Amino acid sequence: MTAFLELAHISKHFGGVRALRDVDLSLEAGEVHCLVGENGSGKSTLIKIIAGVQAPDPGGRIVLEGREHSRLDPILSTKSGIQVIYQDLSLFPNLSVAENIAIGSHMGLPRPANWNRISDIAAKAMARINVNLDLETMVSDLSIANRQLVAICRAMAADAKLVIMDEPTASLTRHEVDSLLRVVNDLKSRDICTVFVSHRLDEVMEIAERVTVLRDGGKVGTFDASEITSRRLETLMTGHEFDYAPPRPGGEAAEVVLAVRNLTRPGHYEDISFDIRKGEIVGLTGLLGSGRTELALSIFGMNPPSRGTIEVSGKPLIASSNRVAIASGVAYVPEDRLMLGLALGQPISANILATVLDSLAGKFGLIDPAERVAAAGDWIVRLNTKVSDLENPVGTLSGGNQQRVVLGKWMATKPRVLILDSPTVGVDIKAKDGIYEIVHRLAAEGVGVLLISDEAQEVFYHTHRVLVMRQGKLVSEVHPLSSTERNLQEVIYA
Amino acid sequence: MPKTIQRWTRSHEFWLLAVVVVLSMFLTAATDSFLTLQNLFDLLTSTSFAGILAAGLLVVLVFGGIDISFTAIASVAQYVALTIAKTYPIGWFGVFFVACCTGILCGLFNAAIIHKVRISSVIVTISTLNIFFGLLIYITRGDYITSLPSYFREGIWWFEFTDSNGFPYAINFQALLLVVAFFMTWVLLNKTNIGRQIYAVGGNEIAAERLGFHVFGLRCLVYGYMGFMAAIASISQAQLAQSVTPTTLIGKELEVLAAVVLGGASLTGGNGSVFGAVLGVMLIAILQNGLILLGVSSYWNQFFVGCVILLAVSATALSQRRRYA
Numbered sequence: 001m002t003a004f005l006e007l008a009h010i011s012k013h014f015g016g017v018r019a020l021r022d023v024d025l026s027l028e029a030g031e032v033h034c035l036v037g038e039n040g041s042g043k044s045t046l047i048k049i050i051a052g053v054q055a056p057d058p059g060g061r062i063v064l065e066g067r068e069h070s071r072l073d074p075i076l077s078t079k080s081g082i083q084v085i086y087q088d089l090s091l092f093p094n095l096s097v098a099e100n101i102a103i104g105s106h107m108g109l110p111r112p113a114n115w116n117r118i119s120d121i122a123a124k125a126m127a128r129i130n131v132n133l134d135l136e137t138m139v140s141d142l143s144i145a146n147r148q149l150v151a152i153c154r155a156m157a158a159d160a161k162l163v164i165m166d167e168p169t170a171s172l173t174r175h176e177v178d179s180l181l182r183v184v185n186d187l188k189s190r191d192i193c194t195v196f197v198s199h200r201l202d203e204v205m206e207i208a209e210r211v212t213v214l215r216d217g218g219k220v221g222t223f224d225a226s227e228i229t230s231r232r233l234e235t236l237m238t239g240h241e242f243d244y245a246p247p248r249p250g251g252e253a254a255e256v257v258l259a260v261r262n263l264t265r266p267g268h269y270e271d272i273s274f275d276i277r278k279g280e281i282v283g284l285t286g287l288l289g290s291g292r293t294e295l296a297l298s299i300f301g302m303n304p305p306s307r308g309t310i311e312v313s314g315k316p317l318i319a320s321s322n323r324v325a326i327a328s329g330v331a332y333v334p335e336d337r338l339m340l341g342l343a344l345g346q347p348i349s350a351n352i353l354a355t356v357l358d359s360l361a362g363k364f365g366l367i368d369p370a371e372r373v374a375a376a377g378d379w380i381v382r383l384n385t386k387v388s389d390l391e392n393p394v395g396t397l398s399g400g401n402q403q404r405v406v407l408g409k410w411m412a413t414k415p416r417v418l419i420l421d422s423p424t425v426g427v428d429i430k431a432k433d434g435i436y437e438i439v440h441r442l443a444a445e446g447v448g449v450l451l452i453s454d455e456a457q458e459v460f461y462h463t464h465r466v467l468v469m470r471q472g473k474l475v476s477e478v479h480p481l482s483s484t485e486r487n488l489q490e491v492i493y494a
Numbered sequence: 495m496p497k498t499i500q501r502w503t504r505s506h507e508f509w510l511l512a513v514v515v516v517l518s519m520f521l522t523a524a525t526d527s528f529l530t531l532q533n534l535f536d537l538l539t540s541t542s543f544a545g546i547l548a549a550g551l552l553v554v555l556v557f558g559g560i561d562i563s564f565t566a567i568a569s570v571a572q573y574v575a576l577t578i579a580k581t582y583p584i585g586w587f588g589v590f591f592v593a594c595c596t597g598i599l600c601g602l603f604n605a606a607i608i609h610k611v612r613i614s615s616v617i618v619t620i621s622t623l624n625i626f627f628g629l630l631i632y633i634t635r636g637d638y639i640t641s642l643p644s645y646f647r648e649g650i651w652w653f654e655f656t657d658s659n660g661f662p663y664a665i666n667f668q669a670l671l672l673v674v675a676f677f678m679t680w681v682l683l684n685k686t687n688i689g690r691q692i693y694a695v696g697g698n699e700i701a702a703e704r705l706g707f708h709v710f711g712l713r714c715l716v717y718g719y720m721g722f723m724a725a726i727a728s729i730s731q732a733q734l735a736q737s738v739t740p741t742t743l744i745g746k747e748l749e750v751l752a753a754v755v756l757g758g759a760s761l762t763g764g765n766g767s768v769f770g771a772v773l774g775v776m777l778i779a780i781l782q783n784g785l786i787l788l789g790v791s792s793y794w795n796q797f798f799v800g801c802v803i804l805l806a807v808s809a810t811a812l813s814q815r816r817r818y819a
């Protein structure tokens with residue numbers, strides 16, 4: 001079988017930065033090829049070279065359908081059937097869904113715009129992957145997940161032979177990921193090659209036929225999916241082994257820090273009861289819409305329950321606002337750390353201390369700058385964050401470090417109960433590991449943690465027990481020590 | 495389709511239209527002369543220059559650029575065209591042809607510099623405003639052109655009719671050019687694939703490049719179009735003024751920019767409509783006209799125009815913030 005596309009000796013420098021070094025890659029019709037590597041390992045750069053958006057350094061060879069090129073350009077690669085769903089989606093926020101999907105029909109020489117054709121193309125592309133969005137809505141009004149669907153539809157609308165998806169699942173829920181994986185299978189059945197870039201190795205293992213691993217701009221190797229495991233992939237990606245043993249269980253006799261009894265809010269969740277003990281990490285998982293986030297927000301005082309009680313360390317919590325909740329020792333780190341958790345333009349120190357400014361205030365309500373820096377610096381050390389200057393804006397930090405700043409911000413309130421909503425979404429493996437380490441350390445210091453996550457693997461390996469919700473009800477409790485990951489998956493998707 | 499209606503009532507244009515209607519009703523009630531044919535024709539005629547420029551500038555703003563140099567381009571275009579027309583019998587067609595070529599060349603010069611040097615279009619066009627204007631003043635020494643050819647002085651005067659007071663009216667040159675300019679721009683932006691590419695680049699230039707859009711070609715087209723419209727506007731203005739003065743047009747840039755922004759075009763690109771720009775131009779024209787009719791001292795004129803722009807822009811910004819909150 002001849003390859004649809006073959007790359008040989010591809011290198012790429014950006015100024016002094018070497019993004020790729022001597023990479024080979026061969027893609028065959030109808031295969032599902034996963035490309036994995038940590039952040040910065042060169043995946044996106046490789047994709048841009050295939051798309052013709054960037055030229056490789058001289059010396060590389062690209063053979064596309066038997067014809068040799070020293071570089072590609074966007075028009076040539078599109079004409080040859082290469083479609084890319086970029087990591088940033090590359091959509092036009094000011095145009096409608098239909099126009100975004102059918103943007104290809106605006107290309108070329110001047111001529112009248114054919115609006116009927118555009119709606120037609122868009123409707124067909126959506127039908128192919130079974131999504132249903134309003135054609136006239138502006139893309140700027142869509143959620144991130146829906147934008148992702150638009151980007152996928154755009155690739156579907158063209159007559160593609162190779163579809164490349166650069167981290168398409170980073171902001172999708174499990175449910176949406178499943179439909180995406182079905183799309184990939186559908187493409188395969190039509191002999192279209194898919195290149196799938198992802199951080200989530202469980203997904204990769206689910207669909208890949210071959211996996212290419214990049215590390216530091218170099219290719220580690222291409223492997224048949226059948227001869228490799230996700231543990232092995234991780235080692236290949238990072239160059240060292242990670243310890244994935246489930247954490248030690250918390251003491252059975254420890255004090256109960258959070259007691260929830262018969263908590264109900266019609267339409268959100270129903271009759272929820274559970275305890276969290278001091279030093280315990282409890283996982284909370286379930287499909288999208290199962291009520292996890294709503295429940296968490298209620299405990300944090302932002303979604304008042306209509307019935308039931310919450311007690312923190314034995315004291316009833318009438319969670320009428322998040323201020324009350326914070327005062328009684330509940331902390332909450334939101335799912336979308338960028339939108340809700342941080343003021344990105346503000347200095348790191350100000351962000352960490354945002355929740356405790358009152359306690360730092362001196363005699364006249366003013367805050368001593370030196371004390372502020374000392375307090376923030378203390379947290380940076382405890383959270384193991386790499387920061388060159390506390391006064392830099394948080395927006396300059398990497399995703400994993402931003403996440404740690406959010407954690408620091410809440411830890412500064414010295415909580416008894418810490419609620420983490422999907423803390424590792426969009427974070428690479430190394431940074432994930434750092435976050436788990438933080439969570440384990442906090443638990444060791446006596447905080448009771450409620451870890452909400454979509455990923456069965458995450459809650460299975462990093463909690464003492466897992467609560468599973470379905471349609472607003474607690475349906476099961478799984479103990480990782482006496483169960484298997486597969487068992488947990490089955491409970492979630494039952 | 496209730497969804498379409500809902501989208502429309504939420505749009506910037508809808509609110510602007512409401513303001514224009516309310517302001518017009520107020521002026522009709524408060525003055526005798528606002529809603530007279532004569533006043534409306536005068537309004538149309540005197541708005542022609544700013545309106546045609548607004549049509550050109552809208553395209554630049556939608557593309558994600560900005561042009562400040564168009565008044566200088568207009569000055570150069572009308573001076574070159576009418577200097578030639580003074581000595582050679584080039585006729586109407588010749589006047590337009592020379593003016594438009596001059597305008598387009600100036601626009602292409604802007605586009606080339608912005609593209610090659612990759613600096614912001616504000617800086618480039620502020621510089622070229624001074625370059626074009628400086629050269630014009632140096633070469634002409636600021637001299638007027640007054641002896642224009644007779645066909646040019648007469649202009650056009652179609653469908654003449656007389657009202658009950660014996661005043662004659664007609665579709666004049668200025669009104670015609672204004673309508674044509676907006677219509678052309680509407681066709682370009684909404685009815686051609688090139689117009690949609692202009693919106694796309696304004697919305698996300700990097701994405702457009704990745705898809706293989708010819709961004710440099712589009713940039714030339716957009717700034718060339720601005721130069722073209724500046725030339726048309728300059729001919730309209732010269733015909734109305736019956737003379738060419740190199741210095742009169744400079745200083746009108748911000749008024750035109752304000753009208754287009756008032757019409758909903760964003761300075762960050764990708765947004766704006768021809769209808770909105772028409773309303774923006776109308777609102778400013780009616781406001782200025784109304785202030786005169788109400789007998790408000792002309793010193794207040796700019797003050798009120800400034801206030802209205804600030805109000806409108808703040809209202810839009812606030813309502814958008816609420817939408818995304």
Ligand SMILES: Nc1ncnc2c1ncn2[C@@H]1O[C@H](COP(=O)(O)OP(=O)(O)O)[C@@H](O)[C@H]1O
Nearest residue numbers: 014017019037038039040041042043044045046
């Ligand atoms: N346009 C660019 N200019 C400079 N450096 C870049 C550019 N694009 C990527 N890089 C660098 O190249 C390396 C690889 O980046 P990328 O391909 O985006 O990695 P990945 O997609 O695997 O996270 C990184 O060190 C990144 O900083």
Ligand SMILES: [Mg+2]
Nearest residue numbers: 043044087166
């Ligand atoms: Mg990437």
